Amino acid sequence: MKGIENVKEDDKKGQACQVFQIPLHNLNRMVHEITNKDLQSRLLRDTAYKTVSLTDRFWKPVDYKVIDIIDETRDQTDHSGNLFRLSHSDEKLRANDPNVAVAANVKTFSDCYRNCKNSDELECRTFSYCSGEKTSECLVTNMTPQKAPIDLAKSDSNCAVYTKNNLLDYSVIRNRQFKSLSSIPLELNVYQCASECSSDENCVSFQSCGTTCTMGGFYTDSGTEYDSDCEIYIPKVSNMYQPTGRKLVSETFHVEFNLNYDQCAALCYSWTDDLDSCQSFNFCPTGRSTSTCSLSKYSVKDSKTATTDATNCSNYELVKNSNKKRQPAPTEKKGTSGSAAFGIILIFIATGFLFGIGLPIAYLKMKTLSSRIAQGTWNEQSFTWERQVNDEEPEADGYSDYKSNL
CATH class of the missing domain: 3.50.4.10 (Hepatocyte Growth Factor)
Known part of the structure; x- marks a missing residue:
């Protein structure tokens, strides 16, 4: 812009922001720029023991004299990266x-x-x-x-x-807040908030606004809005995914716009719905159009998965065994184990042997036994007595002599 007078203010649709004017046309200033390591000594040389006039909250002038300039970061160590x-x-x-x-x-x-x-x-x-x-x-x-x-x-x-330091497990999205809160804000700093979210199975992300902390769900561009005092933290999981190539999974169940790669990976990582668990995602970076993040429950490595070729987009898949914690508990499968199936097969074989071979043999034996029993019964029925008269000896005492013939 040529000047600050060209900045127009929109009270209805505009967003709150700060405008700084840097006179880049004054090239002489660039010659007098001071390096960071020389800043303290240079400022001390130019301003020490000089009087500076400032105003208090009632706009009354107050004179101050510069005694010393101290670099507060020189002897301090940043511990934000410590585990x-x-x-x-x-x-x-x-x-x-x-x-x-x-x-x-x-x-x-x-x-x-x-x-x-x-x-x-x-x-x-x-x-x-x-x-x-x-x-x-x-x-x-x-x-x-x-x-x-x-x-x-x-x-x-x-x-x-x-x-x-659980904050190391999250990526920050500055100047954003959730449009609707899913939990009650807590009085916690950002480190305590990260610790609470990591220990809560239902916490996917969290929002930190100064000293207040709110547990949240999935981060999407449509579900958030600008806020100068808030930050949203999402899981830092992009390094757990690897690109599979330019072939995209054709069937997806959810699409989000205006997300970067880290945010798309975090959305897929946190999506653990039983019906639509995210196995991979297609990501198209911002180009002539806005970025797209498409979640899928299928893998391009599966030969049955339908795929399409792309030039500017890529498919990403979770590295195997890199996220054991997020995987849902395996459901108990009701079925027959291998040993039980083998035992059932043996039972069927034994049963078939019994009915196929044993029964005919038993039948023949029973038939033979029945024949013998029937023959014995017939002989008993044909057993007769014949009366024979002895011609040589006369009858005595009225008794007759009998001879049996079988």
């Missing part, structure tokens, strides 16, 4: 609490740090370390610092409580 942050000084966790475990063979703070970071027994979120002349104590817990059992009864200058 664990100091949360309580001169305190420690309660060793007798059931949610607290004692880390063995710990001699230094580094040992305690690694015990918490690499713990296989629990998801360590908070630990306390006490340094002593002879022994050191390391206590770990999976609870957040807001809920962790701190031993408030004892104050020890040799102890300190550290909490996991």
Whole structure:
């Protein structure tokens, strides 16, 4: 713009913003620019012991004299990138609490740090370390610092409580807020808010506005709006996805516009609906048109998946076993196991053998036995008596001699 007079204000449809005018036409200023490392000494040389006139809140002039200029960042270290942050000084966790475990063979703070970071027994979120002349104590817990059992009864200058910096797991989207809140705002700073969201299974993202924190759902451009005091944090998961190529999955179940790659990956990562679980996504970056993020429950690696070729878009898929936590619990399948099926097959074979071979043999044996029984019965029925008269001897006492013939 040629000048500040060309800036037009729109009270109805315009967005709140600040306008700065830099006189770039004055090339002489660029010659006098000062490097950051020389800024303190240069300002001190030019302004030390000079009087500066300022106004108070009642617009009355007040004179100030510059005594010294101090670089406040010179001796300060930025700890925002540390995996664990100091949360309580001169305190420690309660060793007798059931949610607290004692880390063995710990001699230094580094040992305690690694015990918490690499713990296989629990998801360590908070630990306390006490340094002593002879022994050191390391206590770990999976609870957040807001809920962790701190031993408030004892104050020890040799102890300190550290909490996991969950903010490292999120990407920030500045100057945005949710149009509708899904939870009650809490009085927490941004680090505490990240810790609470990471421990809540229903929290997908969170909103931080100064000292207030609100748990939220999926981040979309249509579901948020501009706000100069708020920031939205989404899971930092883009490195968990790998490109599969220019072939896109044809069938998708959800499409969002005006998202960048990180935001699209976070949306797919957090979408764990039982009916439409996101397995991959098609992403088309901003070009002549706005960006598109299309979620799909299919994979291009499956030969049955319908695909289309693209030139400016790519398909991305979650790296295998990179997100064990988000996977829903496997449902119990009702069916027959391999061993049970083998046993059933043996039963059918035995049954077939019995009916196919055993029964005919039994039938023949029964038939033979029946014939023998029938023949014996017929012989019994044909058993007769014949009366024969003895011609040589006369009858005596009225009895007759009989001879039986079989």
